Amino acid sequence: MPAYHSSLNELPDIRQVGNLAILPIKTKYRGPAPLADPAEADIIDETLDLFRANSLFRNFEIKGPADRLLIILILFVSDCLAKIGASRTVPNQLEATKLLNTLAVDNFPIPGDANFPLNAHYAPPANRADAEYLRGYLTQVRQELAQRLVEKLYADGTGKPSKWWMSFQKRRFMNRSLGS
Structure with missing residues (x-):
């Protein structure tokens, strides 16, 4: 059974x-980041929907540029769950929000950097301006993803993260980690 791919691969006129x-x-x-239509699903919704299913796969065939973004975001969700799971006490929703927002804005490698774990699959930005744009875009996407992940984790109102999400904290998509 193949992994699930992004439905956004086929969008026309997408900047890369x-x-x-x-x-x-x-x-x-x-x-x-360009703003999406609030009525339609975006890449963050898609990441949260596909995370648990795709995290079971060791291999992932990249079918387009949106799949490359999906891979980075799935690996970031893994790092977020690992960060919450590694804390000494189970964090409440406010503590988890602060923890993950800090993780989202911390310095992180982008494609083309020497310590980016998936450089074989990604082309580096063409110039320094593109690299800064990509870093800003990924920071913004990571912040939004962290916020929506916390909302999903604590949706049941018990004050504890969902065990159905936290059970994936040790799983590694493609046996990789962004190394946060």
Whole structure:
């Protein structure tokens, strides 16, 4: 059974930096990301929907630039769950929000950096301006993803993260980690 791919691979006229798609998102955070239609699902919704199913796969065939972004976001969700699971006490929703927002804005490698774990699959940005744009875009997407992940984790109102999500904290999509 193959892994699930992004339905956004076929969108026309999508900007790319390197070979990574710059997709519109629904967000309240400031940044360079184009704004998506609030009525339609964006790449963050798709990441959260596909995370648990795709995290079971060791191999993933990249079918387009949106899949490259999906891979980075799935690996970031893994890192978020690992960060919450590694804390000494089970964090409440507010503590988890602070923890993951800090993780989202921390310095992280982008494609083309020497310590980016998937450089074999990603083209580096063409110039320094593109690299800064990509870093800003990924920071904004990571912040929004962390916010929506916390909402999903604590949706049941018990004050504890969902065991159905936390059970995936040790799973590694493609046996990789972004190394946060």
